[in-house]
Amino acid sequence: MPAETAPVAIVTGGARGIGLATALDLSRKGYRIALADLDGPDLAAAVGRVGEGTLALPGDVGAFAAVQEQAATVLARFGRIDVLVNNAGISQPKTLVEISEDEYDRTIAVNLKGCFNWCKAVAPAMLEAGRGRIVNVSSVSANTGGARSAVxxxxxxxxxxxxxxxxxxxxxxxxxxVSVNAVCPGSIETALTSGLIAANREAITGTIPLGRIGTPEDVAVVIAFLATVEPNYLTGEIIDVDGGQWIN
Incomplete structure (x- = not known):
């Protein structure tokens, strides 16, 4: 497929962890990639890893107007948007008693409003083209609540x-x-979780039927499946990627 006609994927939170693993997977499948993340050395390094032609979108996913401008930049550069992976997120370790209003608002702004901002920004182009895939990254914690030891x-x-x-x-x-699906990662070892996992590896592994902690690549392969599988007869689905840790 000529480079100028290759499909285009936007990955938010693409500078590291699950986002970067997803971008690398989609790039190997022939997608042109736009990486949205906070500006800094991690984003620059990720663009270098994903490869020539990768578009960096530095900024805050929680900023509505900025995201609108970034989506327009992607369309101007590539002429199409085929896939959106809403992966950007931040942790928030504070309990209800400890957290401030500003800390709560910021958690919602990045993790939830950021997802809305990007869906709002790309949906018109996808609908006009008559095609599109959106994959949202949630968490098993959405269904289980955060454990006492959770990040x-x-x-x-x-x-x-x-x-x-x-x-x-x-x-x-x-x-x-447009199909819209979500994945819910379980215990995945990233820069954010590595300290907690290292201190509790044996105990955590003992709760996982597949017998190991997950990697960003374990999640990325499922996201890439939802983003690229043909024919596609999946939408509105929620897939846990947790090694069976939270089998219902």
Whole structure:
């Protein structure tokens, strides 16, 4: 496929962890990539890893007007948007008693409103083209609540649960042109969670039927499946990627 006609994927929170693993996977599948993340050395390094032609979108996913401008930049550069992966998120370890209003608002702004901002920004182009895939990254904590030892507590869980409602609703609103699905990672070892996991590896592993902690690549392969599988007859689905840790 000529480079100028290759499909285009936007990955938010793409500078590290699950986002970067997803961008690398989609790039290997022939997608042109736009990486949205906070400006800094991690974003620059990620663009270098994903490869020539990767578009950096530095900024805050919680800023509505900025996201609108970034989506316009992607369209101006590539002429199309085929896939949106809403992966950007921040942790929030404070409990209800400890957290301030500003800290709660910021958690919701990045983890939930950021997802809305990007869906709002790309949906018109996808609908006009008659095609599109949106994959939202939630968390098993949306269904289980945060454990006492978890990196994030109730505010994070609240935002991630909101993503599941948004996913199901948008799957109906944007059908049949655009599919909208979500993944819920479980215990995944990233820069954010590595300290906690290192201190509790044996105990955590003992709760996972597949017998190991997950990697960003374990999640990325599922996101890439939802973003690229043909034919596609999935929308509004929530897939846990947790090694069976939270089998219902």
């Amino acid at each position: 994030s507590k109730f505010a994070y869980c609240t935002a991630k649960a909101g993503i599941l409602g948004m996913t199901r609703a948008l799957a109906k609103e944007l059908a049949p042109a």
